[in-house]
Amino acid sequence: MERVSRRRFLALGGAGAAALATAACTPGSPARVVKAPPKPARTGVTEKGPVTLVLWDQETGQVSRIWNGLIKGFERKYPNVTIHRVERGFSDLKALLKLALAGPHPPDVVEANQGWPDMGEMVKAGLLLPLDNYASAYGWDKRVPPTINADNSWTGGGKRFGTGSLYGFTNAGEIVGVFYNKTMLRKLGLPLPATLADFENSLAVAKRAGEVPIQFGDVDAWPGIHEWAAVQERFVPESYMKDFIFGLDYNRVSFVTPQNLRAATIIQDWTRKGYFTPNPLAIGYGDSVAHFVKGQGLYMITGNWIVASLGADNPDFGFIAMPPLAPGGPLVSTGGPGFPLSIASSSRHPDVAAAFIDWMTNDAAAQALVRSGEIALNKGFTPTGVQPGTVLSDMLATAARLRDADAIVPYEDWSTPSFYNTLTASFQELLGGKVTPGQFLSKCEADYSAFQKSRPTGSPQTSPAG
């Protein structure tokens, strides 16, 4: 028997691999053609037989427990329906959801993340149902502010963001603003700032008194997005933010603008003057929250999700939207819907799924969620049982004002699939003095224009989101 020499074996293997490679074909499977389900004649569950809906979500902690209660209530109301809930971690869900929806045993109702790489890709592949008919049947289109639904809207094929059909719905909201330490503010003899100038002045006063003016840790990179937007939104009109992020008018928007330059210059100026925690690039977000709770820092610019850490009924902390440039200026804040509930295009019970989504987002569900420090954006809804003078009551009052003004601006990292990386990394470089404010803008603009140029051709739509 002849021995196969190592060289010859490698040659054989190489030829085999090459043969396989040439035989291999285009990866991926064609996008599914999705038809919008018709408007249901009656709302609620009309199916009589037993129905099991598989739900995939990433809720944890108190919200997760509230969900279990809501789900039980739904099953009690419709005894023929069983909700099989599968709890996944956030990153698990992000990595698995697309594959699961495209696979042989897809879930029926899922929490899909917003933005190009997530919901955009799922819409493009035809994995989610357009919910417009359900929205009009159940009144979802009027339940929350238009921008909130725009954040979950895409045109067919996932070509445009912020317009077209609704592919997910939630009443849960997120709002970024300024948390403040009431005791410290009093001790420093400062009033609550009404303008950006007041705010800057209070930073200087706090710094002189040896306090940390803004508690900030940016190792995790995403907190930088909120810090940046909080300043940027003082200078640019709200419409610019929506145009830029949704990219509906992408021929005419740019990141390189005098307003953005001013905002970036202010950020670097604040860093130089020591208005942020020393070495924010070496401090984790969790640590920064812990420090703020312990009383380090006059302000912290972040979202409503830390209310639970502060204690919803804590009277020592307050919350405001970042004050406007001029007194009485428009109130604008970064935020958006929480994870929306979407229906898989392959679900055999879309009507039941829609009834379930409605149940999870009605005013009763809103009332249940509010106690956990969550924000419900249901229009005309006023939560009961909230103690006045607490951080939660401040938060809900601000959220209600922003909701009624439809002034919740989407997260800026939704602008392109890679904008999260570009914005967070460039912002860290801006903080660390590695780049000038001008270079910061051009780095972000390079990412933005590269993506917009790569998008499928077609005249950009200039009509407002809705």
Next chain:
Amino acid sequence: MENVAVQLPLTEIASPKRARKRSWKRAERLPGEPRKIAYLYLAAPFLIYAAFTIVPLVQSFDISFYKWDGITPGTWVGLANYKSFFADPVIRGSYLHTLVLIVFYCFIPTAIGLLLAALLSRMRIHGLTVFRTLLFLPTIITDVVLAVTWTWIYDPHGPLNTFLGGIGLGFLRRPWLGDFHFALPAVGVFGAWEEYGFCMIVFIAGVMKIPASLYEAARVDGANAWHEFLAVTLPGLRYELTVVVVLTMIDALSTFDEVYVMTGGGPGTATTVPAFEVYNQAFLQGEVGSAAAIGITLMLIVFAVSYGITKVLEPRAE
């Protein structure tokens, strides 16, 4: 005559008839000669290897020529994925960072490992095993646990800065992982600490097999410890050296968890590495083609580097 026959080897005793009868079972070859049945034994591991390594590898190679989101049909883009990441400063930077990490993951631990092996094998002290175990400990604890611990060590208010302040070197204190210049070396130092134990253990095992007579001869010739190391220990460890350098080099090239846990690639993009970019492109940005291209390039580099090291270091068969 009878006695003589008994002393004959077994094969000679068997009658020609019996031999022919059995020939279907025992081919006319000596034990140890290749037999066809061996391919059957090899088939099982080969199939597993093919299913989980070769097929995915060929698929990745194929995917790297497409712009693909992971679900819908990809678009053939030829070499564009490869070209674009040579043009992309972030991905190019990630390869440059790897060069720095090679120093920390490969060169430094190998040197420390050699030094410790030379010391520990020369010393006759009580509790030697305890020392060896303690020195080897970092290698056997899960990377992620250690990375979390070191993140704390490097914290601006962590033990390292406290220590530096305590011994009058306060001017050296810095936010290690948040510093654009020091974050990458800081990750590297952690890597070196993680790797040296493995190097040491392999070298100690190697030193043990070097005949004591060689050391005696060297000593008779008047060699000191340094000469002994150069003339006896080092040449005796060439095989081990090859193994250690190749494996630590691969670790350096495929760094992921340390960066993921300690810095997330930051500050800015100061600590991104190719494996981290693969994850980032495939799972966070939905650019599976680009991720495959980075992965394939990384694999080719690993192949080339391992081949080069083996050629240079491995003793040639006499």
